Amino acid sequence: MPELPEVETVRSGLAPVLAGATVTGVEVLEPRSLKRHPGDITDFKNQLVGRQILAVVRRGKFLWLPLAAEGTPIALVGHLGMSGQMLLRTPDFAPDKLTRVIISARSLSGESVEFRFVDQRIFGSLAIDLLVPTMDAGPGGFAPESNAAFDARSQQWSNLIPQSAAHIARDPLDDNFSSRTVIERLRKKNTGIKRALLDQGLLSGVGNIYADEALWRSRLHYDQQASSLSKAKAGELLESVTEILRSAVLAGGTSFDEQYKNVNGESGYFEVSLNAYGMTGRPCPRCGTPIKRDSWANRGSHFCPLCQKLR
DNA sequence: ATGGACACCTGTGGGC
DNA sequence: TGCCCACAGGTGTCCA
Known part of the structure; x- marks a missing residue:
């Protein structure tokens, strides 16, 4: 269901809380929500827990969270499919129906927060993926050695894209859209x-x-x-x-x-x-x-x- | 290159 | 009340 405006609304809601936050736990309630993740559930958890989220980035209907990592830049990539939602809740907030994955995090200000991936039809997904230079990197675009070269406020994210979304063109609200x-x-x-x-x-x-x-x-x-x-x-x-x-x-x-x-x-x-x-x-x-x-x-x-x- | 059909899924609402 | 069908913001793949 969600198109660019809905995904952007989600992105701008996640960013102030998740940029700079550190993942403290992962709970996978529906394995099919990880169908685009290359590894198994354990691998998904291992790649996330303890990692810091550097930013919340969107292109078109794809949304991703670059993660602090040594070496190859990686990100948690999300797509909402037809019915996905990404909710931010306090840990004690009542359970949300159709929750598929819960990612717990500690924000920069020290608060505990739950990122709940809710998806009725399970067309959406979460996955860890490599970030690669986008085909039409804008002025000044370059491929970084690692995500450590970036910070949460950097504009350079516009020149990186998850490998699995490399075929997605820039959207009309992208500064480098031509x-x-x-x-x-x-x-x-x-x-x-x-x-x-x-x-x-x-x-x-x-x-x-x-x-x-x-x-x-x-x-x-x-x-x-x-x-x-x-x-x-x-x-x-x-x-x-x-x-x-x-x-x-x-x-x-x-x-x-x-x-x-x-x-x-x-x-x-x-x-x-x-x-x-x-x-x-x-x-x-x-x-x-x-x-x-x-x-x-x-x-x-x-x-x-x-x-x-x-x- | 294009397009059609279909697969992936669950839930809701309308008609009978 | 139940049953069946149509329908729903997307993407990807296979086949003419």
């Missing part, structure tokens, strides 16, 4: 525009909700060929995507059920700003035509049949 390059690549795609927006190797962070919203705002049909867009139209679409992601981050993300919560278990309120997604049958805020839902790529696509005609 609109020009993405527009260029987008217009060479011989595919439908929504498929291109959801291609995490072209730009990351956009999922089904924000794709539908950006297409609605730009009056584009989901199956419009990406290569048919003028440079200006492609630019306008990318602007829509960026603005929508920004506003949604400010709103704390979109929550329409129990599946998305911030680190305190609270809902975001971007739902009130949705124009197309989940609005099947309700009037298009622009022209009043009922919003339609089409089955598309094993999921749903919501659009205004009048404003968003296929050309």
Whole structure:
């Protein structure tokens, strides 16, 4: 479920507490939540306990915690899948339903905290992974000898990425995101525009909700060929995507059920700003035509049949 | 390169 | 009340 704004809401909630914290314990209640970890449960615990967390970093929908380690830089990598949550609780806080992994830590200020990974569908995961230089390292980018070369406030994290996420492109809220390059690549795609927006190797962070919203705002049909867009139209679409992601981050993300919560278990309120997604049958805020839902790529696509005609 | 189908999962809500 | 089906913010892989 979570897309960039939801993951960013989680990241910004974790960072003040976990940056600089030291892991004191790990409890794995659901082994399938570690399916992307290369080793077994014991290995996962051994790699975490006693380690210091240096920062909380996000690209697209991936989130990771670089760990202090000698030699090769490593990180705890998390993905929320369709239903993941990362909650911060005091140890005495009532158990949360569907908790899969609990990581106990001591923060820089000496407080005990529990990081609870909650995930109904178990599409999300936690894993330890190597950090490698990102393909398009920005100005001044370099590969460090080890994480020890970094501190929690460093901006350099933008040039490292977990090996397992190396194929994920920068997202529109990344300082080193290049609109020009993405527009260029987008217009060479011989595919439908929504498929291109959801291609995490072209730009990351956009999922089904924000794709539908950006297409609605730009009056584009989901199956419009990406290569048919003028440079200006492609630019306008990318602007829509960026603005929508920004506003949604400010709103704390979109929550329409129990599946998305911030680190305190609270809902975001971007739902009130949705124009197309989940609005099947309700009037298009622009022209009043009922919003339609089409089955598309094993999921749903919501659009205004009048404003968003296929050309 | 593209896209479709499917696998990975649990839970909820609607219709009957 | 129960049962069955559709549906849900994602990703990855295999196969035409």
